[in-house]
Amino acid sequence: MRYFNQNQISLATPSLTFTKRSLYSLVGMFSLIISHQANAHPEHVNILKEWCSEAGRTAPTFSSDVCSTCHNTSNYKFSTANKEAFSTKNLDPFCPSANPTVSVYEWRDPKVPPVSSSRVHNIELVAQEKQIAIAAGVSQQLWTFNGTAPGPVIRVHLGDTIRVHLVNPATNKLSHSVDFHASEMAWNMGGMTSIKPGEEKFFEWKANYAGVWMYHCGTPPTLHHIASGMYGMVIVEPKGGLAPVDHEFALVQSEFYTGSEGGITSLARAAKGNASPNYVVFNGVAFQYKDHPIEVATGKKVRFFVLNAGPSQDSAFHIVGTIFNRVIKEGVQLNPSNTGGYGSQAVDLAPAQGAIIELTTAEDGLYPIVTHAFNYVGLGAMGLLKSGDGDPSH
Numbered sequence: 001m002r003y004f005n006q007n008q009i010s011l012a013t014p015s016l017t018f019t020k021r022s023l024y025s026l027v028g029m030f031s032l033i034i035s036h037q038a039n040a041h042p043e044h045v046n047i048l049k050e051w052c053s054e055a056g057r058t059a060p061t062f063s064s065d066v067c068s069t070c071h072n073t074s075n076y077k078f079s080t081a082n083k084e085a086f087s088t089k090n091l092d093p094f095c096p097s098a099n100p101t102v103s104v105y106e107w108r109d110p111k112v113p114p115v116s117s118s119r120v121h122n123i124e125l126v127a128q129e130k131q132i133a134i135a136a137g138v139s140q141q142l143w144t145f146n147g148t149a150p151g152p153v154i155r156v157h158l159g160d161t162i163r164v165h166l167v168n169p170a171t172n173k174l175s176h177s178v179d180f181h182a183s184e185m186a187w188n189m190g191g192m193t194s195i196k197p198g199e200e201k202f203f204e205w206k207a208n209y210a211g212v213w214m215y216h217c218g219t220p221p222t223l224h225h226i227a228s229g230m231y232g233m234v235i236v237e238p239k240g241g242l243a244p245v246d247h248e249f250a251l252v253q254s255e256f257y258t259g260s261e262g263g264i265t266s267l268a269r270a271a272k273g274n275a276s277p278n279y280v281v282f283n284g285v286a287f288q289y290k291d292h293p294i295e296v297a298t299g300k301k302v303r304f305f306v307l308n309a310g311p312s313q314d315s316a317f318h319i320v321g322t323i324f325n326r327v328i329k330e331g332v333q334l335n336p337s338n339t340g341g342y343g344s345q346a347v348d349l350a351p352a353q354g355a356i357i358e359l360t361t362a363e364d365g366l367y368p369i370v371t372h373a374f375n376y377v378g379l380g381a382m383g384l385l386k387s388g389d390g391d392p393s394h
């Protein structure tokens with residue numbers, strides 16, 4: 001696989017072994033439902049109850065085994081620290097949304113896998129038009145690459161060849177295309193041209209320049225295709241590769257101009273000269289990293305790949321309580337070892353600009369991740385970096 005979908009979370013399979021044990025347990029006189037709860041680890045039950053207590057959810061049921069759900073997933077340990085990974089898929093069967101018309105968003109894992117050793121990358125991008133929650137209780141009919149907005153993070157070395165297979169399924173309504181900013185090619189033929197529903201095409205390009213790059217659908221009206229979710233990040237590592245760090249995350253900032261609930265986004269509102277978005281988000285969902293903080297170890301090296309996908313608003317990327325000691329923005333570099341001892345507080349990213357940003361947290365605690373264009377913080381562009389146990393008093 002040459003692309004990395006950050007949303008890959010294994011679905012749980014209930015364990016038959018555990019179910020049999022439950023049947024022979026001392027509480028066999030009770031119903032099977034109660035025996036599951038009695039045998040479940042208390043911490044698992046508590047996490048489940050907490051998840052199910054969120055707005056719009058039903059009371060938890062124990063008709064399948066919460067512990068086995070834990071132990072049959074790739075995450076294995078069902079702890080408070082990783083309950084986010086279970087919240088949208090694995091725990092849903094225990095307490096489905098009380099009102100199915102209210103959207104529950106799908107959490108996006110911000111971790112970035114390392115670059116593969118391959119020098120040729122076969123990337124399949126499938127245009128998918130689908131309803132997606134962009135905030136708790138708010139969904140829109142988005143247009144996506146591979147079913148998520150943003151699309152997959154694509155990470156390559158300098159000089160690698162990227163072979164793209166773009167598919168527009170016949171079930172779609174619209175033409176789509178893809179424009180890789182990390183590539184060099186004419187706009188009006190070959191790679192960037194649009195394909196209709198039912199069509200596919202292949203093309204390739206070479207990653208000649210390092211950086212954090214945008215890709216997006218360029219089909220007219222391009223504004224509407226970007227505003228509806230058709231964008232993603234390409235990371236081209238610099239010559240010699242990036243130095244290893246302790247944590248790596250990818251954040252794509254973008255804004256939404258919503259139409260009616262469950263409908264398509266508003267092109268008219270996005271197209272205004274003084275466009276005013278309803279939501280400004282990191283990785284496609286308002287406040288998802290406030291709800292589920294990004295966890296790091298205190299004193300360790302943390303690297304963020306940040307892209308402002310727009311379509312139209314500027315970003316001033318800032319993490320409260322930290323100083324960026326390395327910033328590589330659009331090829332311009334600030335190094336920790338610079339002779340003047342300079343640091344960076346916020347990285348300005350116009351639409352389509354990207355940066356590599358490094359920092360170290362000074363102590364355990366919470367560090368808000370924001371755009372310092374503060375009118376957008378209340379619209380969803382706010383997350384939390386949780387360092388250590390999140391409690392500075394320890």
Ligand SMILES: [Cu+2]
Nearest residue numbers: 176177217225
């Ligand atoms: Cu499109």
